Amino acid sequence: MAESSRSVRHTGSSVCWSGVKVTAGSKKNPKPILKGAGGEGLSGYVEGGKFCAIMGPSGAGKTTLLNALAGRRLPNFEGTVLVDGKEPDRRRIAFVMQEDVLCPTQTPREALMFSAGLRLPATVSLAEKRKLVEATLRELKLERCADTLVGDAVKRGISGGEKKRTSIGIELVVRPKVLFLDEPTSGLDSYAAYSVVENLRQLSAVGCTVLSTIHQPSSEVFGLFADVIFLSLGETFYSGAAADLPSSLAAHGLAPPPLSNPADHTMFLLQTKPVEELQRVAAELNKKSTAAASAAAAVDAHFAAAGERRSLATSLGAWTGSAPRRGAGILTEVYYLARREKNSLLRDRAGLVAAIAAPCCLNLLFAGIFYQAGDRERPNYQVMTHFGAISQIAIGGMFGAAQPLLLSFPLEAALFKKEYGVGTYTATTYFAAKTAVEVPKSFLVAALTWLVSYWLIALEGPIILYILALWLMGFAIASTALLLGCLVPNVEVGLQVSPAVLVPQILFAGFFIKSEQIPPFLRWAQYLCSLRYGNNLFALIAFGPQETDSWDNSTRAEAELLLELNQIEPGDWWVNVLVLASIGVAFRLVAIAALSWRAARTA
Numbered sequence: 001m002a003e004s005s006r007s008v009r010h011t012g013s014s015v016c017w018s019g020v021k022v023t024a025g026s027k028k029n030p031k032p033i034l035k036g037a038g039g040e041g042l043s044g045y046v047e048g049g050k051f052c053a054i055m056g057p058s059g060a061g062k063t064t065l066l067n068a069l070a071g072r073r074l075p076n077f078e079g080t081v082l083v084d085g086k087e088p089d090r091r092r093i094a095f096v097m098q099e100d101v102l103c104p105t106q107t108p109r110e111a112l113m114f115s116a117g118l119r120l121p122a123t124v125s126l127a128e129k130r131k132l133v134e135a136t137l138r139e140l141k142l143e144r145c146a147d148t149l150v151g152d153a154v155k156r157g158i159s160g161g162e163k164k165r166t167s168i169g170i171e172l173v174v175r176p177k178v179l180f181l182d183e184p185t186s187g188l189d190s191y192a193a194y195s196v197v198e199n200l201r202q203l204s205a206v207g208c209t210v211l212s213t214i215h216q217p218s219s220e221v222f223g224l225f226a227d228v229i230f231l232s233l234g235e236t237f238y239s240g241a242a243a244d245l246p247s248s249l250a251a252h253g254l255a256p257p258p259l260s261n262p263a264d265h266t267m268f269l270l271q272t273k274p275v276e277e278l279q280r281v282a283a284e285l286n287k288k289s290t291a292a293a294s295a296a297a298a299v300d301a302h303f304a305a306a307g308e309r310r311s312l313a314t315s316l317g318a319w320t321g322s323a324p325r326r327g328a329g330i331l332t333e334v335y336y337l338a339r340r341e342k343n344s345l346l347r348d349r350a351g352l353v354a355a356i357a358a359p360c361c362l363n364l365l366f367a368g369i370f371y372q373a374g375d376r377e378r379p380n381y382q383v384m385t386h387f388g389a390i391s392q393i394a395i396g397g398m399f400g401a402a403q404p405l406l407l408s409f410p411l412e413a414a415l416f417k418k419e420y421g422v423g424t425y426t427a428t429t430y431f432a433a434k435t436a437v438e439v440p441k442s443f444l445v446a447a448l449t450w451l452v453s454y455w456l457i458a459l460e461g462p463i464i465l466y467i468l469a470l471w472l473m474g475f476a477i478a479s480t481a482l483l484l485g486c487l488v489p490n491v492e493v494g495l496q497v498s499p500a501v502l503v504p505q506i507l508f509a510g511f512f513i514k515s516e517q518i519p520p521f522l523r524w525a526q527y528l529c530s531l532r533y534g535n536n537l538f539a540l541i542a543f544g545p546q547e548t549d550s551w552d553n554s555t556r557a558e559a560e561l562l563l564e565l566n567q568i569e570p571g572d573w574w575v576n577v578l579v580l581a582s583i584g585v586a587f588r589l590v591a592i593a594a595l596s597w598r599a600a601r602t603a
């Protein structure tokens with residue numbers, strides 16, 4: 001059988017859990033979130049290929065249980081979770097978060113192909129990956145919007161239901177054995193919610209076990225669940241077949257009124273009946289439930305087979321800590337990421353126009369203010385004004401290179417965290433792809449900067465040298481901005497701290513104070529300031545010794561004095577190049593380490 005068709009019709013895995021307890025708060029003041037009856041933890045069992053909904057009032061612990069079963073990071077976890085009677089393998093488990101974290105400039109087809117291309121093993125051919133993507137688009141009824149951009153709050157794209165189905169498709173395309181979803185219907189209208197849940201039911205029918213938290217399902221939606229688990233205050237109230245819920249409640253005098261929605265009725269009971277009564281009924285219901293018994297049997301069998309005498313309070317750390325293995329090689333990761341980065345750049349028309357228009361307009365303004373400032377034949381020519389013109393362009397170039405990148409990572413942080421967390425790529429390949437797109441873009445910006453200003457200011461010296469110097473300085477500044485972007489928690493903090501990083505660059509560049517006048521305990525900071533070295537290079541191109549020096553003696557003397565005052569050694573142009581290249585590479589490497597560390601802590 002072909003790999004793709006074999007993968008489409010796969011067998012779901014059973015999921016069982018026993019003694020699951022989650023506690024938040026401090027050791028002194030613990031706050032039990034999942035505790036189970038009598039503090040023994042939660043137990044349950046979902047048969048392979050079943051669709052199980054987890055319900056309960058707000059704060060009952062639904063998301064916490066889902067996270068515990070899916071092996072996601074939790075404050076303090078105890079218990080055992082087995083998939084097919086074995087320790088879970090993260091590669092065969094998928095998790096769809098409540099919020100749709102998608103790339104706004106990708107289409108659903110591209111988003112699914114990105115996931116398949118990077119997460120499926122290299123042994124699955126490209127043609128088979130494409131087949132899987134098309135099959136998943138069909139399964140989720142996404143064909144009609146497959147080539148429409150996802151969009152965001154600014155630029156509208158596909159609908160909320162389509163976004164949710166795209167999020168599901170991204171996970172489903174890697175053909176997991178178990179699919180966990182947190183509130184997949186939240187924010188959707190009743191029909192969109194029904195169609196998402198109907199898709200999930202169909203998935204379970206072809207063999208993918210589905211466990212999902214659900215808020216307020218309509219009667220139609222409730223009818224699609226095979227099993228339901230109702231939680232109340234961190235304990236299981238009911239766990240069993242959805243169809244048996246009304247009769248089970250009726251056996252305890254809590255029958256739903258005729259034609260009412262059993263889910264609404266149960267939720268009402270859980271929020272209105274006294275806790276003691278609910279606990280008594282739950283104890284009776286759970287006695288009859290086969291789920292806990294099946295879970296205990298499966299867990300016993302697992303430990304017996306492994307020849308281990310472990311208690312049920314086994315930490316999940318062994319598998320929550322292990323990162324899922326990546327499917328693709330480094331080059332494939334860089335290729336997919338760079339292609340997405342390039343598309344994001346080109347498809348965000350407003351951003352692209354701003355990226356080109358802003359440096360053109362700004363530098364035209366500078367060139368207007370410093371019009372012909374470099375023309376030594378002018379009667380009012382002054383070396384300081386000439387120097388001021390090129391320094392101003394350096395300062396503008398610094399802000400232009402830093403600002404977009406300073407915001408880029410905090411804006412993409414959620415997408416990075418989600419994709420990194422499931423092993424789609426590494427921080428290194430993410431940065432390599434960003435660099436591959438940023439470097440030609442910043443060359444274009446550097447070229448435009450000088451093309452609009454060089455002749456208006458009447459500069460001398462090869463324009464290509466000015467462009468290359470600005471490009472190199474932009475690379476170093478961009479690395480500083482990327483590092484800062486990786487360290488700040490969000491865009492607001494990034495904007496707040498950016499002056500603290502950019503303004504000192506102006507001070508250390510020597511415009512207002514010479515470096516020897518700066519107290520020694522702060523002087524080292526100049527070596528981290530790219531603006532200083534970029535501006536040194538501009539000054540050397542403008543005022544350094546020329547092969548055919550047509551300068552008159554007094555202007556030449558003034559230029560030499562300016563270089564001396566700014567401690568720019570004419571023969572040391574290579575030092576400036578080296579420092580800029582080193583800042584560019586070193587800061588980017590530190591940014592990769594910072595990003596990997598942060599992502600590993602929160603994945």
Ligand SMILES: Nc1ncnc2c1ncn2[C@@H]1O[C@H](COP(=O)(O)OP(=O)(O)OP(=O)(O)O)[C@@H](O)[C@H]1O
Nearest residue numbers: 024025033056057058059060061062063064065075
């Ligand atoms: N890390 C945490 N630290 C402290 N309390 C937490 C933590 N995580 C969850 N809680 C608390 O545990 C309880 C259960 O949270 P959980 O998110 O699982 O509830 P839920 O049933 O999914 O609720 P909702 O339907 O409102 O999303 C809540 O009272 C919540 O405030």
